[in-house]
Amino acid sequence: MSTLANQIENYLKKLLSASNTGIIELKRNDLAEIFMCVPSQINYVLSTRFSSNQGYVVESRRGGGGFVRIIRLSMDNEPNLTAMLETAGQRKVSRAMGEKLIDRLCEEDILSKRESMIMKAMIDEKIIGSDDDADLLRGNLLNAVLLLLLRDDFV
């Protein structure tokens, strides 16, 4: 029980609950110092405990003024989207399948017409190809947008 990784995980989840936005921002080095560990330990916790499958998105910036931001997704509110995440996410998605998914989002008024056109342009075969790698990339691109749609701070 209670490995270092677990302690850090709990600490961060407590911070998330305390914040009413579901978003916290911190300095990787500060956190490492609090728990007296190497900074890369933080990355280990983030990637094993705060992955998108687990309902989190992590953003960061390097350099002076750098930060790590953890965003909790509210998957319960959007069962449809969450289901789509499991379908599209991490799997190969052909252009045709991708367009169908985008159309569905559009019909459900989750995406505007313009937004769907932009996304379709970006997953086009002429841009990213049609082989297996392209299909995987297409899945990841759509995945990224689905995750964005689940964010509370997405207006």
Add this chain to the structure above:
Amino acid sequence: MSTLANQIENYLKKLLSASNTGIIELKRNDLAEIFMCVPSQINYVLSTRFSSNQGYVVESRRGGGGFVRIIRLSMDNEPNLTAMLETAGQRKVSRAMGEKLIDRLCEEDILSKRESMIMKAMIDEKIIGSDDDADLLRGNLLNAVLLLLLRDDFV
């Protein structure tokens, strides 16, 4: 947030908004003194935040009575998407450059906030990487959207 560079950027953008001409003129050394930094810090801000890519022109004069002038370009007359195509499209585009371009389109009200968030999600490093191939792909993705924006039937 709030590195020195960011503070100076905000300060200048506030001045620009306050001026109804979209042009401001200042003394580099005075500005440096206000923010208590070396004068070259001002150049850093100008080149990372007020480049022509980002919709600004910076003019200056040395010697006695020298000055720095920042001019905000407006794309009201709809021309410069094509110019952007040459800058961003076709070429390799880093995540940082891509985000700047998207921000520009957003500031010009060519993209909505949501649309820009979607596009940023899709050009993220975690999705398409950061090596040369990724930069090329990113350029193509942005290119595809720029072309879409130029289409007559795109409302």
Add this chain to the structure above:
DNA sequence: TACAATAAGATCAGAGAAGGTCAAAAAAAT
């Protein structure tokens, strides 16, 4: 007029301040 003095701004390399990656060692679980 020519020349020096002074008053700006430009440039570039290097230091500093973050965070990321990856593989190997250590610990725990099976």
Add this chain to the structure above:
DNA sequence: ATTTTTTTGACCTTCTCTGATCTTATTGTA
């Protein structure tokens, strides 16, 4: 005993800030 999870450290990338040195414009003066 073997496999999985955790922990560590060396090295990398990105962004910011500083200072020394260079260039250009104006002004005062012999």
